Amino acid sequence: MKKVLALTALTASLFGMAAQAETIRFGIDGNYPPFAKQGPDGKLQGFDVDIAYALCGAMKVTCQIVPQDWDGLIPALNANKFDAILSSMSITDERKKAVDFSNKYYHTPSRMIAKEGLKVDQNAFKGKKIGALRASTQERFAKDYWGKAGASVVSYGKTPEAFLDLRSGRIDGVFVDATVGELDFLKTPQGKGFAFVGPDYNEAKYFGYGAGIAVKKGNAALVSRLNQAIEQIRKDGTYKKVQDKYFTFDVYGK
Amino acid sequence: MIDVQFMLDKLPAFLGGGDGQPVFSVTDGLVLTLELLGISLFFGLCLAVPLGLMRVSRNRFVSGAVWLYTYVFRGTPLLVQLFIIYYGLSQFEAVRESWAWAYLREAYVCAIIAFTLNTAAYTTEIIAGQIRNTHWGEIEAAKAMGMSKGLMMRRIVVPSALRRALPAYSNEVVMMMQSTSVAGLVTLADLTGVARRVFSDSYLPFEPFLTAAAFYLALTFLFVWLFKLAERRWLAYLAPRKH
Numbered sequence: 001m002k003k004v005l006a007l008t009a010l011t012a013s014l015f016g017m018a019a020q021a022e023t024i025r026f027g028i029d030g031n032y033p034p035f036a037k038q039g040p041d042g043k044l045q046g047f048d049v050d051i052a053y054a055l056c057g058a059m060k061v062t063c064q065i066v067p068q069d070w071d072g073l074i075p076a077l078n079a080n081k082f083d084a085i086l087s088s089m090s091i092t093d094e095r096k097k098a099v100d101f102s103n104k105y106y107h108t109p110s111r112m113i114a115k116e117g118l119k120v121d122q123n124a125f126k127g128k129k130i131g132a133l134r135a136s137t138q139e140r141f142a143k144d145y146w147g148k149a150g151a152s153v154v155s156y157g158k159t160p161e162a163f164l165d166l167r168s169g170r171i172d173g174v175f176v177d178a179t180v181g182e183l184d185f186l187k188t189p190q191g192k193g194f195a196f197v198g199p200d201y202n203e204a205k206y207f208g209y210g211a212g213i214a215v216k217k218g219n220a221a222l223v224s225r226l227n228q229a230i231e232q233i234r235k236d237g238t239y240k241k242v243q244d245k246y247f248t249f250d251v252y253g254k
Numbered sequence: 255m256i257d258v259q260f261m262l263d264k265l266p267a268f269l270g271g272g273d274g275q276p277v278f279s280v281t282d283g284l285v286l287t288l289e290l291l292g293i294s295l296f297f298g299l300c301l302a303v304p305l306g307l308m309r310v311s312r313n314r315f316v317s318g319a320v321w322l323y324t325y326v327f328r329g330t331p332l333l334v335q336l337f338i339i340y341y342g343l344s345q346f347e348a349v350r351e352s353w354a355w356a357y358l359r360e361a362y363v364c365a366i367i368a369f370t371l372n373t374a375a376y377t378t379e380i381i382a383g384q385i386r387n388t389h390w391g392e393i394e395a396a397k398a399m400g401m402s403k404g405l406m407m408r409r410i411v412v413p414s415a416l417r418r419a420l421p422a423y424s425n426e427v428v429m430m431m432q433s434t435s436v437a438g439l440v441t442l443a444d445l446t447g448v449a450r451r452v453f454s455d456s457y458l459p460f461e462p463f464l465t466a467a468a469f470y471l472a473l474t475f476l477f478v479w480l481f482k483l484a485e486r487r488w489l490a491y492l493a494p495r496k497h
């Protein structure tokens with residue numbers, strides 16, 4: 001009798017779940033603290049992850065986080081491994097050819113990290129090596145800007161690997177999102193002796209219009225739902241709550 | 255389905271060209287894979303012959319030390335060895351301040367060291383196995399001729415063992431060629447590294463890796479054929495009689 005009851009309860013809850021909850025799967029690169037990193041329980045955590053849950057809350061859907069290394073995100077989206085990429089991906093014209101984007105959910109500049117006191121202009125890295133994340137906006141820019149002036153750009157699959165090589169002296173600078181550079185490297189003991197050098201880099205041609213959520217080309221329905229959800233969490237204070245958990249400054253930008 | 259035109263367009267990237275550069279203007283792709291393979295196989299073989307002899311030594315400490323080396327390098331994944339050499343060693347201040355850092359800071363050198371030590375371990379065991387397999391008749395004949403132990407090793411045992419090691423060694427070469435693909439994980443742009451770059455720039459997963467696979471297949475074909483020629487020449491005496 002008990003068994004039957006349990007079974008009925010189980011089926012009921014299964015049906016109930018199917019009825020109310022749609023699941024949206026978000027692909028996130030878990031090597032990009034503080035936006036996303038693997039927590040002690042093996043699950044991803046960070047700003048991007050919390051934003052994903054906040055958006056799901058606003059859209060009243062169930063969230064599923066799918067970890068995926070950076071350079072495979074767009075191919076995996078196109079292969080339907082998840083419904084959207086929420087991984088600090090800058091909205092660029094180049095990427096817009098491959099995917100559709102929501103409005104931005106944050107916008108931070110890119111900066112160069114090198115030995116403290118280095119003067120940075122376009123010729124500062126002649127004959128030297130600059131590390132950047134493979135297939136990132138920073139890599140494109142570094143290749144066009146410093147690369148044309150005689151620097152070689154070394155591409156990494158994960159940013160922490162680039163920081164390791166900067167520290168050991170294999171490369172002379174890492175060109176990276178300012179927030180990641182500050183919180184994942186400069187503010188840690190590993191970042192001693194290094195600093196941001198040179199200005200903020202913001203050219204929209206390379207760096208786009210802030211980080212957005214990418215969906216498969218043509219999925220306009222999801223884009224408008226995400227835009228509404230972003231607006232809603234901006235309004236109701238959820239965004240600020242998430243932001244204050246990680247940053248002491250405004251990451252949304254103007 | 256598969257964009258053949260795209261694969262053809264990106265072909266120069268695998269041959270050290272692309273981005274408007276002529277092919278072979280850099281060593282990216284095929285050339286780097288062959289370099290890594292050739293250099294590590296050469297040094298690996300140079301190490302493996304003496305190590306193989308030590309491995310069959312009667313002195314327990316000598317053979318034990320070599321056993322430990324081959325056990326460690328055959329018992330751990332090549333990728334782990336590469337990461338230990340590339341990321342691990344660089345964490346030590348002493349390493350970074352020594353003369354060796356000029357070499358170890360290059361991903362290229364780290365990859366060659368890892369590949370050399372790895373292939374040397376496997377080749378040592380192949381050679382040692384063939385030395386142990388030497389037919390007792392050959393040894394008896396050498397002794398009957400009054401050869402000293404060193405002379406017997408040099409003239410009879412080692413040459414014959416190396417010949418008999420050819421088939422197993424050809425496997426090792428092909429396996430090693432495929433193993434060089436891990437070089438891409440320490441920033442090197444070998445065939446796989448180039449494929450990954452094309453993949454992440456174009457968002458097309460199938461085409462670049464298919465191109466890389468075709469290169470590896472062609473190389474395997476070439477190596478197998480070369481070893482067949484070598485076996486026909488040096489192992490003819492073991493081939494079945496044809497008349």
